[in-house]
Amino acid sequence: MKKLKVYFCCGHETVVKRVYCPTCGTDGISEREVEDKGRIYSFTKIHVPPSEFAHLAPYYVALVQLDGTNAKVTARMTEDIAIGDKVELFNVEDGAYVYKKA
Amino acid sequence: MTTNTYIHGIGMTKFGTHVDRTLKELLLDASRQALEDAGRPKVDAVFVGNFLAGSMSNQEILGAIVANDLGLGFVPTAKVEGACASGGIALRQAVLAVMSGEHDTVLVAGVEKMKHAKTAEVTQAINAAMDTDSSEKSAGLTFPGFFGVLANRYFHETGASKKHLAMVALKNRENAMNNSLAQFTKETSLDEIMNARMITDPLGLFDCSPMTDGAAALVISRKPSGIHIKASSLVSGPTQMQDAADLLSIPAIGESGRHAYEKAGLGPEDIDVVEIHDCFSMTEMIAIEELGFFPRLEGWKAVEKGLTKASGEKPVNTSGGLLSRGHPIGATGLAQIYQLVRQLRGDAANQVEGARIALAQNLGGTGSYSAVHILERV
Structure with missing residues (x-):
């Protein structure tokens, strides 16, 4: 089971790490791991x-709604996909999240 | 507050492919036209909007080149970069310079030269307008790709389909056919647009703005003219798709619109003619919602009814827009103003009868910047 980190403050949860919370202005952003x-x-x-x-094309870029969080993550995929398909992280390649159908 | 800044002159090259003209020649051509149109006033400062001259033409110092080659003397100049909003931001910097009292008359110019390079190289260079230190960039997301992801979700949540995007592209082509400065003036059809080569599903060739060479320029001043810049606004927004609170909203567009309406003391219902940043057909759909012209997730219905046509109740992109007028990145924000000034002067391509209030919205990145200017015929 691989984990991803998400950052949470003032009702907004995201995979993007910020210095200060844009809502309350503090650096009290908490982080947790999600599946x-x-x-x-x-x-x-x-x-x-x-x-x-160019060597990968054509390829899919998907926005994945992660389970158990409001956060989404941008992923690369090679299989044919549709909205609602269940997916999971397969590998992290050169900083990219590569997902596969679950 | 309004700006008490006025537009005195406009200039624009034809948009398209200029194999025989350099970046500098295009920039000086549009600038000279704007100065002549303004009656050759003394210029106190220059702002140039540009995005790719450094990476694709190995050319910077554009501000100094304009001042030197036009013989403007020892005036302050600067290049302004904000991806595809570079032109709109350059105009805003010029407006602020006048509002501050520092300068009386400012030349604003925008330019881009892209057609000499291959598509993959341009796509690569344009990706500099993403957060390149992100997993999203590493995943291979592109600019068109972002709007493709947005479009598929928009289809999923509304009754819209690829046909509605094609209607946006067709409308803008029909407008460009009457604009002698536009890049694409050839007639097309819904059928041709729907069946065109796929760029990034569901966006095909006609859903994407082209690579373009071209320049546009304006002269603004505190001295009154017939065109008042009633409001100038600029905001920054999310720089990554995976960070968006709502994929179907581009908050920078909505926020910049709200700021501009507030400054102008106007609302979306007061706007007679609009130029918005249709870098993709999908972007125009979102922008007409964000700017308050139509309810959220219902822009496609307005398009279906023809409300955004030149003859409709809210004419959008009477120039042909980025999709068909063309998109020389740094010049685009100023080409929008060029078209709107022509509309307010009463001699535009696809003239809107009696147009008095006009709005331009210029987007940078995937919603990283949005600049809005509201013009008023006085």
């Missing part, structure tokens, strides 16, 4: 990539 599983919130299939990802 890497989730569902496809939305996606696109990229046919025209930037040069550094």
